[in-house]
Structure formats: structure tokens, C-alpha cells
Amino acid sequence: MKYSIFSLARAALSGHQNWQRTWRDAAPKDRYDVVIIGGGGHGLATAWFLASEFGIRNVAVLEKGWIGSGNAGRNTTIIRSNYGLPGNTGFYELSMKLWERMEQDLNYNSMVSQRGVINLYHSDAQRDAYARRGNTMRINGIDAELLDQPALKKMMPFLNFDHARFPVQGGLLQRRGGTARHDAVVWGYAHAASGLGVDIIQNCEVSGFTRDANGKVTGVETSRGKIGAGKVGMAVAGSSSRVAAMAGLRLPIESHVLQAFVSEAIKPLLPNVMTFGAGHFYVSQSDKGGLVFGGDIDGYNSYAQRGNLPVVEDVCEGGMALIPMIGRVRLLRQWGGIMDMSMDGSPIIDKSPVEGLYLNAGWCYGGFKATPGSGFVFAHLLARDESHKEAALFRLDRFRRGAMIDEKGQGAQPNLH
Amino acid sequence: MRIVCPFCGERELGEFTYLGDAKPQRPAADAGEDAVYDYVYLRDNIAGVMSEHWYHGGGCRAWLKVTRNTLTHEITAVEPAAGAGAAKVGA
Numbered sequence: 001m002k003y004s005i006f007s008l009a010r011a012a013l014s015g016h017q018n019w020q021r022t023w024r025d026a027a028p029k030d031r032y033d034v035v036i037i038g039g040g041g042h043g044l045a046t047a048w049f050l051a052s053e054f055g056i057r058n059v060a061v062l063e064k065g066w067i068g069s070g071n072a073g074r075n076t077t078i079i080r081s082n083y084g085l086p087g088n089t090g091f092y093e094l095s096m097k098l099w100e101r102m103e104q105d106l107n108y109n110s111m112v113s114q115r116g117v118i119n120l121y122h123s124d125a126q127r128d129a130y131a132r133r134g135n136t137m138r139i140n141g142i143d144a145e146l147l148d149q150p151a152l153k154k155m156m157p158f159l160n161f162d163h164a165r166f167p168v169q170g171g172l173l174q175r176r177g178g179t180a181r182h183d184a185v186v187w188g189y190a191h192a193a194s195g196l197g198v199d200i201i202q203n204c205e206v207s208g209f210t211r212d213a214n215g216k217v218t219g220v221e222t223s224r225g226k227i228g229a230g231k232v233g234m235a236v237a238g239s240s241s242r243v244a245a246m247a248g249l250r251l252p253i254e255s256h257v258l259q260a261f262v263s264e265a266i267k268p269l270l271p272n273v274m275t276f277g278a279g280h281f282y283v284s285q286s287d288k289g290g291l292v293f294g295g296d297i298d299g300y301n302s303y304a305q306r307g308n309l310p311v312v313e314d315v316c317e318g319g320m321a322l323i324p325m326i327g328r329v330r331l332l333r334q335w336g337g338i339m340d341m342s343m344d345g346s347p348i349i350d351k352s353p354v355e356g357l358y359l360n361a362g363w364c365y366g367g368f369k370a371t372p373g374s375g376f377v378f379a380h381l382l383a384r385d386e387s388h389k390e391a392a393l394f395r396l397d398r399f400r401r402g403a404m405i406d407e408k409g410q411g412a413q414p415n416l417h
Numbered sequence: 418m419r420i421v422c423p424f425c426g427e428r429e430l431g432e433f434t435y436l437g438d439a440k441p442q443r444p445a446a447d448a449g450e451d452a453v454y455d456y457v458y459l460r461d462n463i464a465g466v467m468s469e470h471w472y473h474g475g476g477c478r479a480w481l482k483v484t485r486n487t488l489t490h491e492i493t494a495v496e497p498a499a500g501a502g503a504a505k506v507g508a
Contacts (some may be wrong), residue, residue, distance in 0.1 A: 241462035252458040254437065255487070300435040301487050303464045308418045308490070310431040343458050399458045400450075413459050415435055 003107055011146075022108075022187060023194035028201050034382055035220055036235060037206050037243060039063025040072040041182075042360055043235035043365065044189035044200070045375020046382070048106070051196035053376070054383035059198045062222060064205035068186035071237040074305075074337030075368040076260050076294050078162035078284065080117040080177030084133040087393035087405045088346065093135055093142050094390045095373025096176060102372060108188030109179050111287065117271035118147070120159075120164040120322075126277055130172040130297030137174070145173045155271060157377045158349050160324055166278035168322075179273060185371055202247050209247050209357070217247065217356035233358040233382050235374075238303070238338030240361035247354045251361065252343040252399050254414040256297045257336045258365045259307035261315065263329045265289030274322075281318030290332060293319060297339060297365060299415045307336040339365045344404035345417030349378055350387070350396040358382055359396065364417050418490050420483060423497060425476040432475025439468040439482050439498070464488055470498055 001007065001020045011019055030222040034050060036043045039061045063069070079099050081092035098105075099112050121127045123405035127146075130376075148170045153161065161168045190200050201224070207233070208221040219228040236243050238255045265288050273284040283293035295315035298307050312334065322326055342348060342362030347370070352359045360378045363370060377391035387395065398404055410416040423426045438460055444452035461467075464487055471481045480498035485491065 241460070242464055250459045250461065252460070254460050255464070256460050301438070301462065301467060301469065302490065303488050304490050306490075310428055310429070313431075400454050413437075415437070 003109075004399045017246040023200055026060070026062065026199035026201050028204065028222070028224050028227050029199065032199070033058040033230045034233060035059075035227060035229035035231075036061045036233045037043065037220065038070075038235040038237065039067035039190075039200060040070050040235065040237055041068070041185050041189065041371040042237070042363075042374045042378070043233075044186060044193060045371050046233060046235060046360070046378045047198045047200075048189045048193040048196070049376045049379035050383060051106075051193055051198050054379055056383055057197040059193075060200060060227065061200050062204045062206060062220070062227070063200070063202050064223075066202050067190055067200060067240050068183055071337045071339070071367060072182055072186045072383045074335055075182055076282065076284070076292050077179045077182045077286075078117065078177070078282065078352065079112070079369045080174055080273070081181050081369075082117065082137060082144065082172065082174045082177065083120065083407060084135065084136045085405055085407050088407060089136060089140050089142070091373055091377070091390045091394070092369065093140065094376065095370050098178070098372030098376060099180060102180075102185075102188065106188040106192040107194065108184065110184040110188045112178070112180045113287075114177070114178040115284075116173055116175050117176045117275070118152075118171040118173045118272055119275045120152075120168050120220055120277045122163075122169055122278040122353070127169060130277075134172050143174055143176050145175070147171050156274070158269070158323060158325055160311070163321060166321065171277075176272065177273060182368065189375070206243065206246070215354065217354055229356075231356055231358060231382055233360060233378060235360040237363065237367065238340055240359070244359070246362075247352070247357055249352060249354060251348070251359075251412075252303050253340045253348075253362050255338050256300065256341045257301055257302040257304060257307050257317070257413060258297045258339050259311055259334060259336045260292070260294040261331055262286070262333045263291040263293075263326070264332045266291070266329060275329065276318050276322050279314075279318040279321060281315060281322060283319065283323075286368075291326065291329065297341065297415065298336075303338055305336050305338055307334075331369055338361070339367075341414035341417055343399060343412040343414055344406040345408055345410065347374070347394050347403035348396050349374070349381060349391045349394040351381070351385070352396070418492070420471065420481070420492060421495050422473050422476055422479070422481065423495055425473065428473070428476055432473060434472045434474050436470035436472065438463075439470045464489055466493070
């Protein structure tokens with residue numbers, strides 16, 4: 001179905017009783033040209049771009065639970081393209097441009113809100129680093145503004161500017177950054193991809209790969225039977241190592257838990273997305289009024305989808321250091337998601353060493369903002385067997401070649417990225 | 418999650434720092450590029466029981482080998498890590 005002002009009026013007049021299903025709940029066929037493992041944002045975006053941009057419509061997306069039940073529903077909904085390293089800068093801007101036209105492309109309201117993302121700085125050295133990053137962005141045609149303290153005070157008077165240890169001196173602002181409704185992103189891609197013939201198959205867990213005599217992947221074994229595939233693409237977020245192991249692969253990835261939090265709803269307070277440059281705390285206010293925030297990963301391997309208290313304390317301290325007035329706001333919910341922490345903190349989008357199997361992995365905890373860009377470049381790789389130019393540096397062999405994309409400069413330490 | 422340090426007793430997680438999987442062993446100097454790549458970058462990333470290295474920086478400052486289930490966070494064994502720390506313990 002197609003959404004419009006008339007469909008909305010019609011549904012409203014009939015008491016919202018007659019909304020149709022927005023995507024088909026398909027049963028698996030025997031064979032597809034492309035099978036995508038993982039019905040999150042990245043997997044569904046890949047299927048949509050395969051169908052809409054590359055003309056491959058005999059596609060299935062397999063999801064072990066319900067679509068969007070993994071990390072698509074476990075993030076802090078921030079979108080931005082304020083990266084400084086070659087490889088990242090262009091890729092995230094491609095993604096940002098796709099966010100800006102997503103609702104028109106998908107005929108779905110994903111509530112993309114370009115309210116701005118501001119990274120605060122607290123020292124002269126940090127100001128210089130942000131100025132450099134802002135310049136890198138502007139050279140590449142991306143918007144960035146360096147704000148001094150008076151400009152910031154006008155915008156966010158409630159910040160703790162006089163903090164004894166980390167006084168807020170200013171910030172790097174990307175006005176085109178912001179937030180998007182995470183569930184609606186999944187639903188929108190499912191809605192649009194399904195409309196072009198993509199089969200979205202839920203409650204279908206992959207338990208192995210079928211291979212031919214030469215070792216080439218010819219399909220997947222699932223809880224709903226064998227499904228043949230010309231090519232298989234993996235977009236399984238924190239489970240990449242487990243799925244790749246079924247094909248005998250070891251990856252430069254560790255799985256770690258990242259916690260996030262929502263407060264009770266309060267009146268409009270935060271005009272934008274804000275990050276605390278001295279600690280690690282990022283926060284925005286949802287359209288319902290809750291403060292949505294998070295910080296570091298817990299720092300040790302985990303598949304538990306729940307975190308531990310030291311990080312809860314650390315994140316709340318970060319929030320209090322920056323906005324003391326939120327101290328009496330109650331915490332409503334907390335959750336944990338499992339991240340693919342790669343060895344350099346950047347994603348891997350590449351053919352795997354096993355023929356017929358393609359990797360979209362290692363998003364660390366920045367995967368949400370990458371959703372449309374990731375889908376586009378992964379669809380490009382699956383359709384044409386060559387990397388898109390904006391993903392050409394996200395190759396798996398970059399670790400062996402010493403060509404890492406280490407935005408944080410932490411080396412091969414996944415728990416620090 | 419709390420870790421029972423063999424020297425200090427049960428302590429809260431904030432006192433410890435994580436290094437990672439205890440299984441990878443530094444290859445010999447002449448082992449070649451593949452062995453070094455494997456050691457530095459590739460991980461089993463086990464979903465289940467795993468041996469890992471933790472540093473008790475907020476206590477005795479010993480390196481520990483902790484056996485922990487990554488699916489449940491349950492810890493079943495903690496012992497001094499092999500190497501310098503353990504040698505001191507034995508001395």
C-alpha cells in the first residue's frame with residue numbers, strides 16, 4: 001500500500017481499524033538470487049537497495065526473531081557524518097545524504113530529525129582537534145561549525161560551563177546531524193522492499209551453510225528448512241563471529257555489550273544531540289520527552305544483552321557532570337545490545353574468503369547512523385562483486401596490510417574503540 | 418558481576434581492567450606474518466565459557482586468568498595468570 005494524506009484521512013475516518021499490513025510475512029522459497037542473513041536495519045536496507053537500485057528482486061531477508069529485534073531496537077538513534085579519517089568521511093556522508101531522502105524514497109515516515117549534533121570540547125588541545133576534524137569535513141563538502149563558549153551558552157544555557165575539571169569551552173556542531181526513529185527505519189525498509197518483491201522471512205534462524213564440492217556457499221540451512229542462494233550476505237551485527245564460524249571463518253572481531261538508557265519524559269530541554277568530549281556521554285531528547293543517553297561499552301566480551309553497574313554509574317556521572325539539573329530525573333529503562341567490536345573500530349564490508357559469502361560486519365557501536373549507507377554499499381558489492389568507492393577501504397584484508405581505519409587511535413584493542 | 422580475586426577476595430568489577438581472550442600466544446620471532454596476523458587480530462570470540470585476562474588494578478595489581486561464560490556472565494574459576502605475576506606468587 002502507498003501512504004498519503006488521503007490514506008491517513010481514510011484510516012482516521014474509519015477509526016484506524018483498517019490499516020493494512022505494511023509488509024508481507026513471507027514463507028521461504030527453495031532458492032533466491034541473494035539471501036541476506038539478518039533482518040535488522042542493515043539487512044533490510046541492503047535488500048531494498050538490491051531491489052530498487054540494482055534490479056535484483058529475487059531476494060530473501062532471514063531473521064531469527066522478528067525484524068528489528070536486535071540492535072536496530074537497541075541504539076540511541078543518532079545520525080551524523082562528522083568523521084575525520086579517509087574511508088569514514090565519505091562513507092558516513094553518503095549515509096547522511098540517504099537519510100535526508102529516506103522518507104521520500106521509502107514512502108514511510110522514519111521521523112528523520114536534523115536537530116544537529118554537537119560534540120563539546122573542554123581544553124585548548126581538544127578545540128584544536130575538533131577544528132581539524134571540522135576542516136576535514138568542510139574540505140569534503142560536509143557541514144561543520146566550530147562554536148565558542150558564548151555561542152554555545154546561547155544555544156544550551158543549562159550546561160555546566162564552570163565545571164572545575166572539564167569546563168565547557170565550546171563545541172563542534174554538525175547541523176545536518178540529528179536523530180531518526182529506529183523502529184520506523186526498519187519498518188520503512190521492510191515496507192518498501194516487500195513492495196518490490198523481497199521476501200521478509202521472520203522466525204527463521206540460520207544454523208549452517210550448504211557448500212558445493214569446491215567449498216562455494218550454495219545456500220543456508222535454517223529452522224525453516226534449506227534455502228538455496230546464488231549469494232549469501234551476512235548483516236548480523238553482534239553475531240558475526242558466530243555466523244562466520246559456521247563457514248569456518250575467524251574474524252578480527254570481539255562481541256561486547258553496550259548499554260543505553262531512557263529517562264522519564266520531561267518538557268523540551270535538549271535542542272539537539274550532544275556529546276561530552278571529556279568523558280563519554282551522549283544524549284538527545286526523544287519526541288516523547290525522554291532523555292535517551294549512553295556511554296562506553298562495558299569493556300569485556302559478552303553475548304548477554306545486559307550490562308553491569310560500573311558503566312551505569314560512569315554514564316550517569318557523565319550526565320551529571322554536564323547537566324547537573326537532570327539529577328532528579330528518574331531512569332525509566334536500560335538495555336544492552338551486543339556489538340561487533342572490530343580490531344580498529346571500523347566496519348568490514350567485503351567478500352569473505354569463502355566464495356559466495358559476503359560480510360557486512362564490525363560496526364562497533366556506530367552502526368545505526370550507517371544504516372542506509374551500509375545497505376547501499378553492501379547491495380553494490382552483492383550485485384556487482386566489487387566494492388563501492390565509498391566502502392573501498394572497509395576491506396577485510398586491511399588488518400593484514402596494515403591499512404587500518406583507527407578513528408580513535410587505540411590500536412588493536414576492541415574494548416577501547 | 419563480581420570477581421573473587423585469589424589474593425584479595427571478592428571485589429566489585431570496577432577494580433578490574435580487561436585485556437581479552439587468554440588463549441592467543443605470542444608467536445616465536447621467526448614464526449612468520451600469518452602467525453603474527455592471527456595472534457594480533459583474529460579471535461575465536463566464544464559464545465560460552467572463555468578464559469580471559471583481567472588486571473586487578475584497584476587491588477593487588479596481579480594479572481588474573483578468569484574463566485567466565487560470555488552468555489551469562491557466570492564466573493567459574495579465577496587463578497593467577499601465567500608469567501611474571503604468577504612467578505612472583507610462587508617465589
